[in-house]
Amino acid sequence: MKFQNRDLILIAGPCSAESYEQVWQTAEGLVKHIKPDIFRAGVWKARTRTNFFEGAGIPALTWLSEIQKHFQIPVATEVHDDKHVELCLKHQITVMWIGARTAVNSYTTQRIANALKNTDTTIMIKNPIAPDVDLWKSSIERFLNVDVKKIYAVHRGFFTLRHRLYRNEPIWGIPLELKRSYQNIPLICDPSHICGRSSCLLPIIQNALDLEYDGLMIETHYKPEIALSDNMQQITPEQLASMITQLSFRNNNTTENAMLEQLRKEIDFIDYQLIQLLAHRFEIVQNIGRLKKNLNLTILQNERFRHIFADRIKIGLEHGLQKIFLKQIIKAIHNEAIRLQMQIYLDENIDNNSDTLSRQAN
Numbered sequence: 405m406k407f408q409n410r411d412l413i414l415i416a417g418p419c420s421a422e423s424y425e426q427v428w429q430t431a432e433g434l435v436k437h438i439k440p441d442i443f444r445a446g447v448w449k450a451r452t453r454t455n456f457f458e459g460a461g462i463p464a465l466t467w468l469s470e471i472q473k474h475f476q477i478p479v480a481t482e483v484h485d486d487k488h489v490e491l492c493l494k495h496q497i498t499v500m501w502i503g504a505r506t507a508v509n510s511y512t513t514q515r516i517a518n519a520l521k522n523t524d525t526t527i528m529i530k531n532p533i534a535p536d537v538d539l540w541k542s543s544i545e546r547f548l549n550v551d552v553k554k555i556y557a558v559h560r561g562f563f564t565l566r567h568r569l570y571r572n573e574p575i576w577g578i579p580l581e582l583k584r585s586y587q588n589i590p591l592i593c594d595p596s597h598i599c600g601r602s603s604c605l606l607p608i609i610q611n612a613l614d615l616e617y618d619g620l621m622i623e624t625h626y627k628p629e630i631a632l633s634d635n636m637q638q639i640t641p642e643q644l645a646s647m648i649t650q651l652s653f654r655n656n657n658t659t660e661n662a663m664l665e666q667l668r669k670e671i672d673f674i675d676y677q678l679i680q681l682l683a684h685r686f687e688i689v690q691n692i693g694r695l696k697k698n699l700n701l702t703i704l705q706n707e708r709f710r711h712i713f714a715d716r717i718k719i720g721l722e723h724g725l726q727k728i729f730l731k732q733i734i735k736a737i738h739n740e741a742i743r744l745q746m747q748i749y750l751d752e753n754i755d756n757n758s759d760t761l762s763r764q765a766n
């Protein structure tokens with residue numbers, strides 16, 4: 405779908421499929437106000453508490469396939485195991501998603517991936533609940549490995565104890581790292597599960613657009629106040645349409661701006677200098693390593709590291725840099741220095757050892 409000349413994949417629909425009337429009315433409202441590319445509804449819901457509504461189950465698959473046919477809109481639901489995949493395919497539902505609770509489980513994810521092999525399915529993989537980019541990447545790889553062609557990554561935020569502002573903290577660095585690794589996998593933002601309440605959706609959606617996300621998954625219900633799950637975060641189709649009109653779709657073609665170009669050249673130059681300086685620093689580190697070896701000193705000199713750490717942080721803070729960033733960068737440089745010096749000690753140990761071995765052989 406195009407908004408102000410920008411392509412955006414819009415996925416909308418209720419959190420859960422509750423009743424025939426509810427999914428139908430919601431789909432009808434969406435088609436009237438803003439027809440999404442995909443209509444979503446959870447037929448099976450993984451819930452935190454045992455007495456919570458768990459979706460209408462198998463009968464809802466028939467409702468969804470009716471909607472698909474009638475409104476000419478692909479429908480999607482969440483699958484929790486390979487049996488669900490089979491049932492969806494039986495009902496001509498070929499867009500599915502893996503929830504945040506499933507994405508943490510490599511065994512279940514693999515079973516779902518195997519069930520999708522050789523099918524023409526679109527799979528949307530939500531980020532796992534835990535803020536671990538490798539876990540998310542591995543879930544995606546399981547589908548790539550069985551040659552599933554249409555894969556979307558859905559960013560729905562992470563469970564942390566830090567941020568009470570969000571239901572799930574966005575931690576934007578993680579989806580951006582994923583985007584760098586998988587440039588051809590569309591990245592979708594699910595602001596509903598990030599926010600947990602409808603009042604904070606707009607700024608999160610705007611952030612996602614500003615970071616060049618490829619699409620949005622937004623929970624929409626014809627009557628959010630009576631929704632049987634996630635009622636605080638759902639909005640009506642009409643509210644969704646109005647929200648989209650309030651967004652700024654910024655231009656991502658910036659090459660024509662001379663000022664920006666000039667500043668980018670300066671940044672490039674500084675990066676090259678940083679790299680040269682680092683390379684020079686590591687040459688000296690290696691010389692120190694050889695010297696330490698000759699002087700029979702340990703590689704790690706804790707006193708010296710503590711001094712470097714405190715001193716560089718102090719100077720960095722004076723320059724207005726953030727403490728957490730300074731800590732990360734100093735530790736990364738120090739770890740690399742230790743690795744290089746260990747290599748020097750190790751090479752020499754191996755040399756001595758092979759000398760001894762060749763003497764013994766002679």
Ligand code: PEP
Binds near residue numbers: 420505560597
């Ligand atoms: C959902 O999309 O309704 C859902 C349960 O999502 P998540 O797995 O992200 O919590």
Ligand code: MN
Binds near residue numbers: 420623633634
């Ligand atoms: Mn939900």
